[in-house]
Amino acid sequence: MNRLLLGMTKRKTPEPVPARVADSPLKFENFGIDPEKHGEFKEAMLQAAHAAVKEYPALLETIKGTLGRISPPQALAAFCCYGSSGFVSNNGQQTEALPGILQHHCELLHAHVLSLPPNEWGDEPITPDNMQVLFDTMPKLSDTFFMQRILDGESKSSNEQELTALSLQERIRMHTHTVRNWGYYEQVVQTSRELYWPLDEKLVAAHGFSATDLIDTLSVLQREFEERVAAHMDLLGKVLRGKTAAGLVERYYKLVPNLVGSAEEMLAGLPTDLTCEQMSGMLMAHLDLRLLDTALFTLEGVANSAGKPEEVVSAILGTLSFEPGALEETKPEFLFLDNPVWEKPVISLGDHFLVPLPQAAFSHIHRIMERLAREAGLAKALEERRSGFLEQKLEDVFRDALPDADIYPSFKWKKDGQQFENDLVVVIDRVVVIAEAKSHHLTASGLRGAPDRVKRHVRDLVLSPSIQSHRLEELINAARGGDEDAASLLSKNGIDAQKADRVIRLSVSLYDLSVLSSSEQDFKKIGWVPSDHLVAPSILISDLHCVSEILDNPILFLHYLGERAYVQKSFNLLGDELDFLGLYLDSAFNLSALVGEADTFAVTGMSSTIDVYHEAISAGIRRPKPKMNLRPLFRDIVARLAKVKQPGWTLLGFHLLACADPAEQRAIERSLMKLRRFVQKNYRDPKHTSTMLIKPPETRKATIMFYLFPQKLRGEHRKIMAQLATEAIEADNLTQCVVFGRCTEDWGKAFESALLISQG
Incomplete structure (x- = not known):
């Protein structure tokens, strides 16, 4: 919560008075280790890591032994089915069937199935006990990757810079190992279609199928x-509605097709004292034997469903498939960072294809397309397409979000005989957005190699585009400072520097680089980024689209982008862009009280309301769009500013949003109601209190004033507002002051007039 200075002032002599502010609805929890116990904590972590790594061979043997007894295809299908299943309620809330099983666990088991020679595959049917072994073991096996990294880090140099660099590299490795989704499913499919269709003709010539064919087929799967x-879960649910053990069996034989025998025969062979719960477990286990059918596909069936020739689908499934035992020679420890099933998520089983987790193909579609393009000799064409696509999508997002803005793609300018170019420049009101599009990605060699390779990634993916946008920002600042050549150069390109009061910079990527863009403090700590450089936030293009969709008021959208850089500078952030968006919806990034309290800020999970909204849409459920947590007055002011669009409307909105969090906004509303009543009674007194002043703790944020006046003083209210702002600036040596005028008789209007005055 902001350490806000809030008070009522007289019309002529603003003197802020502290006021008590309610607790913020946004709650934070501190986690840290007492410095005196760091050694103890470190020793405990090392012991846990040693124990986990020591257990690793036994875990591998457990998995191998289990798959050597039961059918691996059946086990993999059941594991992935429960690991990927969720239930969406009528309000869009999703509940996972097995919250502890994640996609990377499924992929890891998939690889271990392929690591076992087919002659060592078991043939017994799966049982709850055997499946529970896999459900328990796979997460532990995955965790040993993290534990091994702890031990590897312990053996490295104690030099602070080297340790920080290693910590960054490990963070990137963990991100690669565990993070999968680069967008919501519908969004990912649509983006993939738009991105790759221009390569269709050349891919057909090389592979016998197009990118569109591939995406259509994967969508059908x-x-x-x-x-x-x-259907399986629905059938199970219907069976389990039986009220007695006998009733459950009767429903089972009535609803489940192709069963052998009868309910009476089954009951005759079972103990008569079985409870409903015991019978439910038995029937569920028996029905789970059919889960293999959920993941088995035939060539003919897929071709018919996709509306594609069988030879096309055959080529697609062939290039995405491994034969059983294909990974027998692969070292298990390599599967964490470079799992071959990421590129080939299908197992060929003779006349059938096992696709245990079709969604994984879309998680790794960029990797799959990169391989196909490389094999077809289209690596350069793919690189050019990705670059062009990203630049166009970037432009499209801003045109949709800011229809009144002047948009300049490929903004070219020269200085001192040198040619420069920015991918996109957006001018709206008194705001200039400079956006750079970078379609490169983290490489496997960078993930596995020395810290110098990660340093190059940081330079190419984070620092280089940030410097590129900063260069134009410096030109704008020079023009505003009186550099006539800079002003002339900008004017020729459509930018009036004297109206460019706020510059917002960002880098936009095709790949998820949140793990890099959220580590600005560490980059500066080890000298990979200059300490005085404010790094432009790097945002995934699909996330930027989501931000613009949720923040559908241009002031909110621009304010979010503008404040992202300051949040990123103030904290080491743990979370992705949509977590940051969730945090913004709750706080408008009014987090100054937290600065200095912790060097790492974990916001993971803040995206939950946004996730629920999109999951509901995917499930065909209508749900209100997540809204900014603004009090009615603040929401009304922002809406009116965006509608009226008086000169400086964007900045007026920015300063308002930056002055108070939701709890403080509530206190402001209450105080304004009291002030209104006071003004209505005392406005005839020339020295009556008529103004509320709100002074945020950060000097870069403007002081906000609310001036209340009666209808009889309407004619002179703007003059008084200007006088109040000028006096406040002079009295407190402020840089900027914003005044909103409200008429006490026209209280339903958010504001009558708005004024922004800057020093000098």
Whole structure:
């Protein structure tokens, strides 16, 4: 919560008076280790890591032994089915079937199935006990990757810079190992179609199928998989509605097709004292034997569903498939950072194809397309397409979000005979947005190699585009400072520097680089980024689109982008862009009280309301769009500013949003109601109190004033507002002051007039 200075002032002599502010609805929890116990904590972590790594061979043997007894395809299908299943309620809330099982656990088991020679595959049917072994073991096996990294880090140099660099590299490795989604499913599919279709003709010539064919086929696999799993779960639910053990068996034989025998025969062979719960478990385990059918596909079936020739689908499934035992020679420890099933998520089983997790193909679609393009000799064409696509999508997002803005793609300018170019420049009101599009990505060699390789990634993906946008910002600042050549150069390109009061810089990527863009403090600590450089936030293009969709008022959208850089500078952030968006919805990034309290700020999970909204849409459920947590007065002012669009409307909105968090906004509303009543009674007194002043703790944020006046003083209210602002600036040596005038008789209007005055 902001350490806000809030008070009522007289019309002529603003004197802020502290006021008590309610607790913020946004709650934070501190986690840290007492410095005196750092050694003890470190020793405990090392002991846990040693124990976990020591257990690693036994975990591998457990998995191998389990797969050597039961059918691996059946086990993999059941594991992925429960690991990927969720239930969406009528309000869009999703509940996971097995919250502890994540996609990377499924992919890891998939690889271990392929690591076992087919002659060592078990043939017994799966049982709850055997499946529980896998459900327990796979997360532990995955965790040993993290534990091994702890031990590897312990053996390295104690030099602070080297340790920080290693910590960054490990963070990137963990991100690669565990993070999968680069957008919501519908968004990912649509983006993939738009991105790769221009390569269709050349891919057909090289592979026998196009990118569109591939994406269509993968979509069909995912849709049918979801339908099959849903049908299985629905059938199970209907069976379990039986009220007695005998009733459960009767419903089972009535509802489940192709069963051998009868309910009476089954009951005759079972103990008569079985409870409902015991019978439910038995029937569920028996029905789970059919889960393999959810993941098995035939060439003919897929071709018919996709509306594609069988030879096309055959080529697609062939290039995405491994034969059983294909990874027998692969070292298990390599599977964490470079799992081959990321590029080939299908197992060929003779006449059938096992696709245990079709959605994984879309998680790794960029990797798959990169391989296909490389094999077809289209690596350069793919690189050019990705670059062009990203630049166009970047422009599209801003045109949709800011329809009144002047948009300049490929903004070219010269200085001292040198040519410069910025991918996108957006001018709206008194704001200039400079955006750079970078379609490069983290490489496997960078993830596995020495810190110098990660340093190059930081330079190419984070620092270089940030410097590129900063260069134009410096030109704008020079023009505003009186440099006539700079002003002339900008004017020729459509920018009036004297109206460019706020410059917002960002870098936009095709790949998820949040793990890099959220580590600005560490980069500066080890000298990879100059300490005086404010790094432009790097935002995934699909996330930027989501931000613009949720923040559908241009003031909110621009304010979010503008404040992202300051949040990134103030904290080491743990979370992705949509977590930051969730934090913004709750706080408008009014977090000054937290600066200096902690060097790492974890916001993971803040995206939950946004996730629920999109999951509901995917499930065909209508749900209100998540809204900014603004009090009615603040929401009304922002809406009116965006509608009226008086000169400086963007900055007026920025300063308002930056002055108070939701709890403080509530206190402001209450105080304004009291002030209104006071003004209505005392306005005839020339020295009556008529103004509330709000002074945020950060000097870069403007002081906000609310001036209340009666209808009889309407004619002179703007003059008084200007006088109040000028006096406040002079009295407190302020840089900027914003005044909103409200008429006490026209209280339903958010504001009558708004004024921004800057020093000098």
